[in-house]
Amino acid sequence: MGRSPCCDESGLKKGPWTPEEDQKLINHIRKHGHGSWRALPKQAGLNRCGKSCRLRWTNYLRPDIKRGNFTAEEEQTIINLHSLLGNKWSSIAGHLPGRTDNEIKNYWNTHIRKKLIQMGIDPVTHRPRTDHLNVLAALPQLLAAANFNNLLNLNQNIQLDATSVAKAQLLHSMIQVLSNNNTSSSFDIHHTTNNLFGQSSFLENLPNIENPYDQTQGLSHIDDQPLDSFSSPIRVVAYQHDQNFIPPLISTSPDESKETQMMVKNKEIMKYNDHTSNPSSTSTFTQDHQPWCDIIDDEASDSYWKEIIEQTCSEPWPFRE
DNA sequence: AATCCCACCAACCGCCGTCCA
DNA sequence: TTGGACGGCGGTTGGTGGGAT
CATH class of the missing domain: 1.10.10.60 (Homeodomain-like)
Known part of the structure; x- marks a missing residue:
């Protein structure tokens, strides 16, 4: 050839x-x-x-080319599709009428990629960077991610203050790490950043071979999916398969028995299912998450985080050499 | 005002897959 | 079956403009 x-x-x-x-x-x-x-x-x-x-x-x-800045919707679509397709710019462009692969590629490299890196997210895998010792150092980025979420969360299914969500989720992940030091070898803040985005990882949202929770379907249908299906609210249902995972952002005290927690988990799953089949139930879903966020005062100062970090660091750190 | 630095993006480069003689 | 022609794609480059020093 x-x-x-x-x-x-x-x-x-x-x-x-x-x-x-x-x-x-x-x-x-x-x-x-x-x-x-x-x-x-x-x-x-x-x-x-x-x-x-x-x-x-x-x-x-070409006369049908769209000029001007990318909208928030377009940006989110690009991120979602990139998490699924990788650098398949032409495929991504196929979902964005009027945008060229070259334009999208440039926009990714000059804007989105940097944003993700600043937030501590690997732009290739769309997962938090696993150099977990930097997690605490990345606190400002995580909070920045929460603000970024405001930009991206177009569905507005989650009405919570994004910073509160970020703080709550981070604390939540820290607790998980400290309680899971026998079973986890890395600080998985995946779920944290999932929720920072107002949705779970795009990979988890889609039924595919990378998704351990749903192996019933392949990827072949992806190109036929309507764009709407690429935006979804927090997907609680995934957690039911993760026995080690603390229920996310629910109104349970840490002292609750495992049994109670499981009941709450199931309740959340049912609520999620109801939510997805009945979008009008959004408010219930949102309100029920409020107490967890109330635990963390929005006005919490640096001393609040300093305290958490110091406590965390004084514990046996499962990842230290 | 001059220079430097950096971000942006249009355009190029080189590889790959498909078509067809 | 082979190989040239071609279109398409992703990675990279380099010109340009704007902000900082």
Whole structure:
């Protein structure tokens, strides 16, 4: 399979397109369509290679291209789809009418990727970075993530103050770590950041081979899924399979018996199921989570966190060498 | 005012898969 | 079956503009 000589030909112009060149290309395609891209430059009177013409047309001149900043919806869609598809920019672009793969790729690399990194989230795996010793150092990022959630949480199913959620979830994860030091080898703040986003990990939301909770379906249907299905509220149902996981953000005291906790878990699962089948039940779902967040005063100062961190650090740290 | 630095993004590069003679 | 032509894709580059020093 030989390489195309297209752009290797000498004498062809490279670099930025002039308005005249653009106009020639537009006029030609309007009249004749693009046909063979290789033949097009000659027919259109352009001293460019076909590839360059195609790129210019598909990425810039096409009439259906949407200009301007990405909306919050588009940004969330990109993040969701990227967590599922990886760097399949053209596939992602297929879900964003008017956006090109190149534009999305650029936007990812210049904006979203940095945002995720700042939040302590690996932009490749969409999971918290596992260098857990940095978790505490990443507190500001986690809180920033909570604010970011405000931007992304378009469903508005969760009405809680995002910072409260972040604090509660972080504390929640810390407790889990300290109580699970025999079974866990890493500080899993996955669930924490899941909820910071107002939804669980996109990977967990979808039935696929990476999702240990749902192995009944494959990925083949993904491209057919309506976009709406990519945005979902916190998915409590997943926790029922995680025996080691403390029920998330529920109104139970830490002293409650395991049995009671299981009852609450089941209640939450039922509530979630009800919530998903009946969106009007949002308020119940939200209100029932309030007490947990009340535990953590929104106005808690730095001393509050200092205390937690000091306590945490004074405990036998399961991950220290 | 000059210089440096950095973010952004259009455009290029090179590889891959498909089509077809 | 082979290999050239072509379109498509993802990674990378380099020009540009704006802010900082």
